[in-house]
Amino acid sequence: MLALIDEHRTSDTIALDPDQLRPSPFSLTVYGDPSEEVEDLIASIHEHGILVPLVVAPGSEPETWEVISGHRRLASARAIGMTEVPCQVRSIPEGEARQAAVLEYNRQRRKTFSQLMREADALEQLWGAQANARRRANLLGSDRAECRNSDDRAAGAGRTDAAIARHLGLGGKDLYRQARTLWRMAASGDARAQSGVAQIDRGTRTIHAAYKDLRRRDRFGSDFRPTPYDVWAFRHDRAFGIPHPGSIPPALVAHTLHYFTTPGALVVDPMAGGGTTLDVCQSMGRRCLAYDLHPVRPEIHPHDVRLGIPPEAHGADLIFCDPPYHTMLAAQYAPDSVATASLNGWMEFLHDLARHAFEALRPGGYLALLLAAQTEKDIPAGFGYIDHAFLGYEAARQAGFLPERRISCPMDGAYLPQHVRRARTEGRLLGQVRDLLVMRRPSRPMEKPPFDLASTGNRPV
Ligand SMILES: C[S@@+](CC[C@H](N)C(=O)[O-])C[C@H]1O[C@@H](n2cnc3c(N)ncnc32)[C@H](O)[C@@H]1O
Numbered sequence: 001m002l003a004l005i006d007e008h009r010t011s012d013t014i015a016l017d018p019d020q021l022r023p024s025p026f027s028l029t030v031y032g033d034p035s036e037e038v039e040d041l042i043a044s045i046h047e048h049g050i051l052v053p054l055v056v057a058p059g060s061e062p063e064t065w066e067v068i069s070g071h072r073r074l075a076s077a078r079a080i081g082m083t084e085v086p087c088q089v090r091s092i093p094e095g096e097a098r099q100a101a102v103l104e105y106n107r108q109r110r111k112t113f114s115q116l117m118r119e120a121d122a123l124e125q126l127w128g129a130q131a132n133a134r135r136r137a138n139l140l141g142s143d144r145a146e147c148r149n150s151d152d153r154a155a156g157a158g159r160t161d162a163a164i165a166r167h168l169g170l171g172g173k174d175l176y177r178q179a180r181t182l183w184r185m186a187a188s189g190d191a192r193a194q195s196g197v198a199q200i201d202r203g204t205r206t207i208h209a210a211y212k213d214l215r216r217r218d219r220f221g222s223d224f225r226p227t228p229y230d231v232w233a234f235r236h237d238r239a240f241g242i243p244h245p246g247s248i249p250p251a252l253v254a255h256t257l258h259y260f261t262t263p264g265a266l267v268v269d270p271m272a273g274g275g276t277t278l279d280v281c282q283s284m285g286r287r288c289l290a291y292d293l294h295p296v297r298p299e300i301h302p303h304d305v306r307l308g309i310p311p312e313a314h315g316a317d318l319i320f321c322d323p324p325y326h327t328m329l330a331a332q333y334a335p336d337s338v339a340t341a342s343l344n345g346w347m348e349f350l351h352d353l354a355r356h357a358f359e360a361l362r363p364g365g366y367l368a369l370l371l372a373a374q375t376e377k378d379i380p381a382g383f384g385y386i387d388h389a390f391l392g393y394e395a396a397r398q399a400g401f402l403p404e405r406r407i408s409c410p411m412d413g414a415y416l417p418q419h420v421r422r423a424r425t426e427g428r429l430l431g432q433v434r435d436l437l438v439m440r441r442p443s444r445p446m447e448k449p450p451f452d453l454a455s456t457g458n459r460p461v
Helices: 002-007 025-031 039-048 071-080 096-105 113-139 150-158 161-168 173-187 191-202 207-218 250-260 276-284 343-360 388-399 417-426
Strands: 014-016 054-058 065-069 085-089 266-269 287-292 300-302 316-321 361-372 402-408 434-440
Touching: 025 071, 025 096, 025 113, 039 071, 054 096, 065 071, 065 096, 071 085, 096 113, 113 161, 113 173, 113 191, 161 173, 173 191, 173 207, 191 207, 207 276, 250 276, 250 316, 250 361, 250 402, 250 434, 266 276, 276 287, 316 343, 343 361, 343 388, 361 388, 388 402, 388 434
Parallel strands: 054 085, 266 287, 266 316, 287 300, 316 361
Antiparallel strands: 014 085, 054 065, 361 434, 402 434
């Protein structure tokens, strides 16, 4: 390919005004906006100037040039206010040849996964078009030898996944196929695949791991084997929900759905976070309406649960609530979240939540309330801990719910190794107590309990 580029060489290095240079639209599509990644380059160009000339071809307007290689250098030169940049002019024709040249010049650059996959899209198209042209030429009986330069050999192999994987330096064809599946699902708007792509771009997940997440999505399908115990100690699983502060192990939701709903049930999550409930519902055939004050996925609708449960979610079979707790993790949530409320404000929120849930559930429907005990900070004077589950129980009872089940759900991975070491040294207990309260809206208005545990003194009434 470089031989092809050299064929188009028309000048030695000349100085051009940056105002005459236009970025290649194709390069912007594949590699994104170059001005976002030029801080280091600006410093270097400031000190040493531009050491390697840009490569340009005649632009579509007179007196302009399209940049084939050197978009980051151009962005840096503009940022510094340079009036001339060194350029080498090539007469590469517009269209496919110019796109191929852009890809070739970028071959050795360090790329994100998204940039690589956009290159793959472009290569599939370019090589596919070349292969079609060759097939047509063969049908017309033209001399096949004409096509035998190195580019055509690449193009001949280019229709295979192995050749594209090799060209991109992405490993073998199997890994490329996994990458492509993930990329296609992300392009179709799948929020979990998009999150996987973003994680690979950031270097926090491998292609293989993100692909395996996709394959585990039916983990709670027909062969789901629930635990029969009421202690649900499960681990996080990145196949469900997208990374979010306070996200929960999906098996907690799966067990709640299994024991308290039937297929087709309407499940509502008014504080959906990264969408764990949404994804588990999808894998278990439940309908789900998800809301959050600050939605992070398109399937989660913006709504403040303090205003009630939205009308379209009324008649729900189950409302799953995983609220942020009073001040815990508050720094990780938006300032208007209930996480920043005072303890009194937070308790009021719980009472409102229980009332709203009661109104929205169908008679006989369930409220599932996940609440951890607060042991670490902002504990009122004289208290060793705040029993959020107890407060939730009171709120739900006062709203009219009947207790159905209390399930122990110890927290998974809530502490970093250094926290554990420090607690050991200081002889402190680390809190992992968390409960899932499942409360039932009575089926009939007259259904009343024989006693009221929520009243002061716990005396039978
Ligand atoms: C603990 S997180 C939920 C995590 C979720 N279960 C998951 O697995 O990703 C609590 C969520 O409540 C949301 N939230 C806080 N105050 C809210 C409010 N008033 N209305 C709706 N959502 C709220 C926060 O934005 C946050 O996403």
